[in-house]
Each structure stands twice: as C-alpha cells, then as structure tokens.
Amino acid sequence: MNSKSQNRQSVTLQNKIAECEKLVDLWTNYAKSNNIPDDIKNDLRLVTEEIFANIINYAHKSDDIQSVDIEFSSDTDSISITFTDTGIAFNPVVDCNKDIEQDDHCEGGMGIHLIMSLTDHQEYNRINQRNVFTVTKYYTEK
Amino acid sequence: MSLEIAISPEASSGKRISIAGSLDSNTAPELQQRIDAEINKSITTTIIDFKGLEFLSSAGLRVIFKTKKMMDGRGGKFLLLNLQPQIKKVFEIIKALDGMDVFKDQDEMDDYLTAMQNKVIDGD
Numbered sequence: 001m002n003s004k005s006q007n008r009q010s011v012t013l014q015n016k017i018a019e020c021e022k023l024v025d026l027w028t029n030y031a032k033s034n035n036i037p038d039d040i041k042n043d044l045r046l047v048t049e050e051i052f053a054n055i056i057n058y059a060h061k062s063d064d065i066q067s068v069d070i071e072f073s074s075d076t077d078s079i080s081i082t083f084t085d086t087g088i089a090f091n092p093v094v095d096c097n098k099d100i101e102q103d104d105h106c107e108g109g110m111g112i113h114l115i116m117s118l119t120d121h122q123e124y125n126r127i128n129q130r131n132v133f134t135v136t137k138y139y140t141e142k
Numbered sequence: 143m144s145l146e147i148a149i150s151p152e153a154s155s156g157k158r159i160s161i162a163g164s165l166d167s168n169t170a171p172e173l174q175q176r177i178d179a180e181i182n183k184s185i186t187t188t189i190i191d192f193k194g195l196e197f198l199s200s201a202g203l204r205v206i207f208k209t210k211k212m213m214d215g216r217g218g219k220f221l222l223l224n225l226q227p228q229i230k231k232v233f234e235i236i237k238a239l240d241g242m243d244v245f246k247d248q249d250e251m252d253d254y255l256t257a258m259q260n261k262v263i264d265g266d
Contacts, residue, residue: 113236
C-alpha cells in the first residue's frame with residue numbers, strides 16, 4: 001500500500017446494479033472533496049462503474065448477494081481505487097485481455113479494455129479467498 | 143443519474159432516439175427495451191442522438207452495437223449524431239468508430255441523407 005496515501009475513504013456495497021448509483025455519488029463526492037481534476041474524475045467514474053459491473057455480472061451466481069468493499073485513496077501524485085470481493089478468482093489483467101474488434105464485443109471484454117486504457121497501473125491479488133484489484137491513475141503522465 | 147429517452151419519427155421510415163443523462167449498467171436495459179419496442183422491421187433508418195448524453199459505459203455501448211447489428215442485418219442505416227467529447231472518447235478507446243456513420247451535428251447529417259436520397263432518385 002502506498003505510504004504517501006493521505007486521504008482514504010471506504011465503503012461496502014452489495015453486488016447489485018442498483019448500487020451503481022450509490023457508487024457514482026460516493027466517487028463524485030470524494031473527487032470533489034479531494035480536488036481531483038475533472039478529466040481524471042470522469043475517467044475514473046467510468047473505471048469504477050466497469051469494475052463494479054464486472055464484479056456484479058461475473059463474480060457470483062446471479063442471485064447470490066454478497067458484499068463488495070471499495071476504497072478510494074489519494075495523495076499528491078495519484079489516486080488509487082481498490083475493489084475487494086469474495087467471488088471466484090479472476091484476474092482481469094491477464095484473464096480478459098481480449099482483442100477489441102467491432103464485431104467481437106464479448107461480455108466484459110470492452111469494460112476491461114476501458115479500465116486498462118484509462119488507468120496507469122493495475123494490480124490484482126488473491127488474498128484469503130478474495131479478489132483484491134487496485135487501479136491507479138497519476139495526475140501527471142509518468 | 144438517470145437516462146432520458148425520447149423517440150421521434152424521421153423521414154423515410156426513420157426513427158431518432160435522443161438520449162440524455164447517463165447510459166450505464168443501471169439504465170442500459172431501459173434503452174434496450176425501448177429500442178426493442180420501437181425499432182421494428184419497418185424502420186429503415188435509426189439515428190442515435192447523443193446531444194444530452196453525459197456518461198456512457200460498456201453496458202450502454204453493447205446496446206448501441208446490438209442496434210447497429212440489427213440495422214445492418216436488415217440493410218438499414220444506423221447513424222450516430224452529436225457525440226460529445228467525453229462520449230466520443232469512449233468509442234475511440236475501444237476503436238469502435240470505424241465503420242460507423244458519425245455526424246458532428248444535424249447539418250452534416252442532413253447533407254449526408256440528402257446525398258443518399260439523391261442517389262436513390264438518380265438511380266445510382
């Protein structure tokens with residue numbers, strides 16, 4: 001974990017599409033109170049929606065309501081968002097590196113491509129039967 | 143944020159679907175239902191007007207691509223209009239604009255439709 005992290009905020013949501021709106025509100029408020037630049041705020045809104053939707057759609061059986069922990073963490077250089085879920089082991093960084101062709105918009109593949117394109121660093125770990133996936137965006141290009 | 147959907151008739155058996163707000167995991171099913179109900183086999187041109195759209199995720203993109211595939215399958219036209227910069231960026235990231243008929247505004251689309259109509263009249 002980044003030792004420089006200053007501002008953290010955590011929330012636990014249920015793996016339901018209806019919770020997406022809550023996640024957007026939380027992210028918007030966090031970005032505002034931490035002066036996250038608008039372009040990064042918008043990019044990471046999309047990233048959070050894509051990661052959360054992937055967990056909802058693929059981590060569990062459709063009627064299995066489970067918790068998803070989300071943590072926002074920012075310092076002067078970057079912002080990181082970590083999603084922790086109890087679903088089946090799934091590393092989006094390597095398990096869904098699909099070609100994005102117009103006629104091949106496979107389920108989940110487009111979302112993963114957006115996540116990878118709009119963040120600078122992605123890290124996946126399987127810890128205690130949980131998927132822990134962190135994405136990081138730097139305020140300036142590295 | 144919610145999604146506002148307005149569907150209006152266009153010339154030559156066309157329909158315009160104007161969307162505003164957020165097209166995301168939460169709202170994409172609603173758009174899909176409206177399209178399934180309104181874009182029947184008699185519709186030859188479908189226009190998606192993005193003028194008021196502020197947010198688009200992959201769930202929304204899937205609805206757009208499914209509609210394009212349906213229109214292509216029946217030999218119809220599928221046009222995208224008024225893509226705002228943040229929406230265009232999402233299409234560009236997944237390299238989805240190639241092969242799409244995209245118009246920056248109404249005038250540009252009107253010119254295209256007029257040219258297509260003249261082609262038909264001239265028997266090209």
